[in-house]
Amino acid sequence: MSKYSTNPVPTFKDAALLIAALQEMGFEANEIEHHAIAQQLFDYHGQPTKYTDRNGDKANVILRRTAVNRHLSGGASNDIGFKQHGDGSFSALISQYDSAYANNQWIGKLTAAYTRQSVIQKAAKQGFKFVGSRQENGKTKLQFSRVGR
């Protein structure tokens, strides 16, 4: 079954940070497509899908099914897409088959990776230097320092 559903992820607003977060989740840079104009998603047969849009399910950041098979399901995956809306926010397009792996827990971990990337970027813009990180009790502590001001 390859029916797609749309999952809004309002935290995601920046494609570059989303790509960095996907890399943190194990995907290689060359496995992540980024398109200014949303491109067609394909099912496990290689057929274009039209579940969320009669003109075709399209996304701006795409993990093709070969990469999804390699890193998540190991089976007959479909493409996973992240579609950017007019307000800059993204929705994840995940097929019913892949939602067994790319589920809420996976989206939560991806959101945490996105937040880590965003915090490091925002801190650098404020003149902070990344000192280090440590993980404890399911949380990551990032420490930053800034001299003067």
Added chain:
Amino acid sequence: MAKTTFVTVEIDDSDGSFSVDLTGFEGKGCDAVIKAFAEISEPSKVIEKPEYKFVASQQKQIRK
């Protein structure tokens, strides 16, 4: 001598919610730091430096 300011951000690995700890913040500018992080999403908690809380409470009293 220039002071060194420290900021710690704690991120929940399961959902990306985060808190900002400014207890090691020296000098001015913590408002800008809080604002910058709030652009990501609303922090679940902000631990302000003690003097910031004191000044903020004084300002509230003056407004009254």
